[in-house]
Amino acid sequence: AAEIKWTDLKREGDVLEIRVRHAKNDQLAQGRSTFVEYKDGTDLDILLSRWRVRCSEPAFKSDYIFFNLNNREKLSPSAISKVTKETLKNAGVEGATHHALRRGAANALRASGLSFEEVKAKGRWRSDASVARYLTDAPSAQGLHATTSTSLVKS
Structure with missing residues (x-):
């Protein structure tokens, strides 16, 4: 979760792909994708949309979805x-x-x-x-x- 960037999220229809660049269960270090159901109006949709808007503000702008407030780098x-x-x-x-x-x-x-x-x-x-x-x-x-x-x- 620490290294997930906004560019690692890809939505196709009702499916959200989350690209995990490094994971301990990725023995070949090629990255892994996790897929979750993502329908309009769901809690996930609302929370992710709100977070994206919040993170677009200059004080919170970061490439990472979850970031350190002091330097905007990954947690x-x-x-x-x-x-x-x-x-x-x-x-x-x-x-x-x-x-x-x-x-x-x-x-x-x-x-x-x-x-x-x-x-x-x-x-x-x-x-x-x-x-x-x-x-x-x-x-x-x-x-x-x-x-x-x-x-x-x-x-």
Whole structure:
């Protein structure tokens, strides 16, 4: 996220391509693309449009989408971690890191009905063990949609 520039975003129809120039899961250092649904009027559309307008003002002009306010250069990894932790704390999620966002997304995708393999592909995990660490031990995270529960042990 630190190195994403405005020129790394490309929209075609209802799909937004985000070109990631350097990622730890890009072993050949060729860059990777992530694709997300991007429809007019959605939260993503509104937030990204507002951010683009804000960043066009001289005081906030930068090539980077997320930038240091002092020098308009990309944010450092530690700055991103700090901002994420503070934002989550302000939202009432105490002690969480940026991995909480990946964990939450993985579990939400699984609960919405995506298969383990689909979640793995969306999160760009290379191994089953990696994605499994992010999924909670809950029926919905494992693709089940149980509506009631009863104890198997008689009291």
